[in-house]
Amino acid sequence: FLSQLPDDEGILPATLDFHQRFIASHASSAAMVFAGLMAGARFCKLYHNYEWAKKFEKQASVIKDAVEKYYWHPDFNRFLRCREIDREGKLISQISNHCLKMDSSIFLLYFFKLFQADDPKLESSLDILFEVLKLPGEAGGYLAYEDDEDRDEEGIDDGDDPLAAGFTPGEVEAAVRDLHYHKARKMGPRTQSTSAVGRRWSAC
Numbered sequence: 001f002l003s004q005l006p007d008d009e010g011i012l013p014a015t016l017d018f019h020q021r022f023i024a025s026h027a028s029s030a031a032m033v034f035a036g037l038m039a040g041a042r043f044c045k046l047y048h049n050y051e052w053a054k055k056f057e058k059q060a061s062v063i064k065d066a067v068e069k070y071y072w073h074p075d076f077n078r079f080l081r082c083r084e085i086d087r088e089g090k091l092i093s094q095i096s097n098h099c100l101k102m103d104s105s106i107f108l109l110y111f112f113k114l115f116q117a118d119d120p121k122l123e124s125s126l127d128i129l130f131e132v133l134k135l136p137g138e139a140g141g142y143l144a145y146e147d148d149e150d151r152d153e154e155g156i157d158d159g160d161d162p163l164a165a166g167f168t169p170g171e172v173e174a175a176v177r178d179l180h181y182h183k184a185r186k187m188g189p190r191t192q193s194t195s196a197v198g199r200r201w202s203a204c
Helices: 027-046 050-070 104-111 120-133 169-182 196-202
Strands: 023-026
Touching (some): 023 027, 027 104, 104 120
């Protein structure tokens, strides 16, 4: 099923975003499908079905290449949250203002290991994400997306999880430290991280 979702160039069909507000082809969806295909490849290898494993890995690679080619914006030095699709399922060349807005779902490119933590493009994207979406004040926390209008006067959201991935602000801060100082791609059973997010990554 997952291998049939992308087109020949690795672009996924348009869907609603995490916040149920906009229909487009989302980078976060690509990250999730990538993770599903890689998990399927590992499962196939367990049962010595290397033909299907190779097929899933190849499709995952096509998706990763598509994200890097079509969702990276060199002028902004970060990944875009989405690209709009026309009626024929093709990318619209002009990038809308909506697609240019920073969105917490970009964090999933890291969470689902579409790119490793030391990838320069991912690191730049997350640096900007944390800068743009971080709430001011002692309470901390992050907006679900740029210009989020669902926050009340105290900055409390009406239901969106921090960074769209179910993390608390404290766990997100721990991820920031891991990204910049420990390179989260090295986290695993041998990592002596005591942060909650470190334990969660070790279990992935």
